[in-house]
Amino acid sequence: MKILIVGTGYVGTTTGLIFCKMGHQVTGLDLDERKINALQAGKLYFYEPGLEDLLTKHVSAQNIRFTTDTENAVKENDVIFICVGTPLGPQGKADLTFVKNVAGTIGRYMNHYKVIVTKSTVPVGTAENVTNWIKENQPSSIPFDVVSNPEFLREGSALHDALNPDRIVIGASSDKARAVMRNLYKDFQCPIIETNPQASEMIKYAANSFLAMKISFINELARVCDALGINVNDISTGIGLDHRIGPHFLRAGMGFGGSCFPKDVNALIQTSKETGRPLSILEKVVQVNDEQQLYFMKKIRQVLGGNLENKTIAVLGLAFKANTDDTRESPSLILIEKLRGEQAAVQVHDPVVKSAGLMQFSKVEETVKGADAVILCTDWNDYKNLDWAALKPLMKQPVIFDGRNMLNKTKIEELGFRYLGVANH
């Protein structure tokens, strides 16, 4: 089948390559020429482990090509996946500007029946809106179907997740479109949920919101554990072994970040408000997440004598989590802004992310030099096995705030550090 992917970001590029692997002919379309040129040269312009090898392979085999030529890309393909961004818009709603623009161009250039698939995360009712936006732009009436097929991959393990999904959700309203989608996914072994577009759109928001809720639950519980001197990691293990709860997304830390949880939880809150049945539980999830940073800041302030003015803080990690270069809604960047707001001098390090506006060093040794404290913000593997005995003499004060509970408290304290984790007692 000839597949067009519109929007060659984390999701679009991964999805396109997965379909190449399944034997389809794929075109990747983006407005950003810089990205398209890089991808066409077999170079991944973002960091995602394992993806570049697949890209290089399929570009050389001509199974995938990348273009900015919208008109021909739309005309030449039978199935079009919309994978553009749906960022946080005004009042917490999803901003559908990019989706609307894509739908408009698809309508303008449509030349025969096509299946239009929204893989972007979009609010309930968007499939219907996309249908209308396409129709409004069609010079003459040509039949088409719009399908919702949300994506559940995580950054950092995008390729693995896209190849081994827990489930595939197909929200279609015609048998013809459903048959096309079934055929596309025929080689996947996981359950396929077939439903209507509205339910499919809701499944995506409900999944992300539920995972975010687990994180806020364990983070708020960690504060109670802190007060009681209990190790929250033991609680995560203890409850996670109950198969009804499950072990995942129970790692206490600095709060969830990234390009999706914050925006998607907010968007579902807005949807629920519009129905007159607000999801108050999710309002709390957001509140707890915001407080987690403040809780952490309070600890830092207390340990460093109540005032951060002129203190030097070394922040390890800028990405919102390990194995990605994405800093959207990164807890680390939010914390850095707060630290700088209190006149601290912040020195940063990240193995992958390069940040222009910050005092960044390429080596951890340089970053911690003269620091009153180190804050571990991103759970990069590189930070798990640092030689803390060698780093200690470089610091002004041996203080570690472990925002990811990555280090062994006992071992670190034996080296003479003051250690504070997230209820990591």
Ligand SMILES: NC(=O)C1=CN([C@@H]2O[C@H](COP(=O)(O)OP(=O)(O)OC[C@H]3O[C@@H](n4cnc5c(N)ncnc54)[C@H](O)[C@@H]3O)[C@@H](O)[C@H]2O)C=CC1
């Ligand atoms: N990043 C992730 O891990 C996941 C993201 N999602 C959802 O997938 C969607 C895409 O997310 P990302 O891949 O992270 O976004 P991204 O920001 O990495 O990529 C989006 C791309 O769309 C392009 N674009 C915008 N308007 C366009 C147009 N009119 N024509 C062609 N290209 C256009 C942009 O230039 C950009 O390259 C979002 O709705 C997101 O919520 C869903 C699951 C996982």
Ligand SMILES: O=C(O)[C@H]1O[C@H](OP(=O)(O)OP(=O)(O)OC[C@H]2O[C@@H](n3ccc(=O)[nH]c3=O)[C@H](O)[C@@H]2O)[C@H](O)[C@@H](O)[C@@H]1O
């Ligand atoms: O819709 C999306 O974009 C994606 O959002 C998340 O994926 P992602 O944002 O890449 O990253 P996660 O691994 O889910 O982590 C999100 C945030 O929660 C934090 N987290 C995660 C797990 C945990 O136990 N504790 C915790 O604080 C992470 O550090 C990170 O800041 C979901 O896991 C994906 O299924 C979904 O497709």
